[in-house]
Amino acid sequence: MDKIPILKMGPFLLVTIQVDLYDRLALNLESDLIQMVNKMSSKGVLIDISAVNIVDSFMGRILGNIASMSKILDAQTVVVGMQPAVAITLVELGLPLTGVRTALNVEKGMELLQSMISREDSAREEENADDDNITI
Amino acid sequence: MDKIPILKMGPFLLVTIQVDLYDRLALNLESDLIQMVNKMSSKGVLIDISAVNIVDSFMGRILGNIASMSKILDAQTVVVGMQPAVAITLVELGLPLTGVRTALNVEKGMELLQSMISREDSAREEENADDDNITI
Numbered sequence: 001m002d003k004i005p006i007l008k009m010g011p012f013l014l015v016t017i018q019v020d021l022y023d024r025l026a027l028n029l030e031s032d033l034i035q036m037v038n039k040m041s042s043k044g045v046l047i048d049i050s051a052v053n054i055v056d057s058f059m060g061r062i063l064g065n066i067a068s069m070s071k072i073l074d075a076q077t078v079v080v081g082m083q084p085a086v087a088i089t090l091v092e093l094g095l096p097l098t099g100v101r102t103a104l105n106v107e108k109g110m111e112l113l114q115s116m117i118s119r120e121d122s123a124r125e126e127e128n129a130d131d132d133n134i135t136i
Numbered sequence: 137m138d139k140i141p142i143l144k145m146g147p148f149l150l151v152t153i154q155v156d157l158y159d160r161l162a163l164n165l166e167s168d169l170i171q172m173v174n175k176m177s178s179k180g181v182l183i184d185i186s187a188v189n190i191v192d193s194f195m196g197r198i199l200g201n202i203a204s205m206s207k208i209l210d211a212q213t214v215v216v217g218m219q220p221a222v223a224i225t226l227v228e229l230g231l232p233l234t235g236v237r238t239a240l241n242v243e244k245g246m247e248l249l250q251s252m253i254s255r256e257d258s259a260r261e262e263e264n265a266d267d268d269n270i271t272i
Contacts, residue, residue: 005152005154005187007150007152007186007217008242009242014242018141018152018154048141050141050143051140051141105143106143106145106150107144107145
């Protein structure tokens with residue numbers, strides 16, 4: 001397998017990672033995801049890692065990369081379904097998932113994405129309103 | 137890997153098949169799915185096979201089994217994301233996916249499930265109304 005399928009669900013993209021991410025697979029996932037975000041004008045990316053037993057520094061960096069790249073294209077990234085053992089190992093090894101938001105499961109991840117997006121929209125509207133005031 | 141993750145999305149369950157289904161994995165998937173349908177009172181199961189390059193008679197039977205088992209528990213099954221080449225091969229080999237409904241992608245599959253469920257509900261209501269008439 002050299003590709004992980006990306007599912008479009010309304011304004012979001014959903015990826016389920018079921019196998020160990022080796023170099024080429026991870027790079028393919030990164031580029032496929034970013035291209036899909038661009039093509040579908042997606043507002044959020046959900047990455048389900050409930051089937052992943054080990055998250056090492058490589059996988060942590062890949063997740064961080066995806067989050068940073070998506071952010072530049074104005075999409076939020078949420079990692080969902082992390083196993084408790086994985087969370088314990090991450091903290092014990094001192095591996096922070098920098099810049100990556102997490103949620104318990106896909107449903108809660110979607111709620112989080114929705115609230116993040118609506119918060120951003122309202123912040124933008126306020127900015128626009130301020131700009132209008134200045135021009136007046 | 138001996139388990140395929142099952143994601144709960146509202147009233148539906150979503151499974152993405154990314155690897156070849158060998159015996160034990162397929163049996164695990166069947167039993168896990170049926171238990172999840174029961175536990176979550178799910179009304180529908182979506183099986184994404186967009187990453188599957190080959191659907192043989194074994195996989196066809198597994199998909200058919202899942203559909204039949206779910207049906208007994210009052211849940212509909214829709215297989216989504218089949219690659220065009222897979223559809224061609226299925227027909228050329230004379231392998232019909234008996235009892236399995238299909239849709240182009242996850243979004244269309246969800247729409248199909250929603251329409252199937254609402255149609256069933258209204259049929260049930262009509263039956264109930266008929267029963268009421270008889271008792272009067």
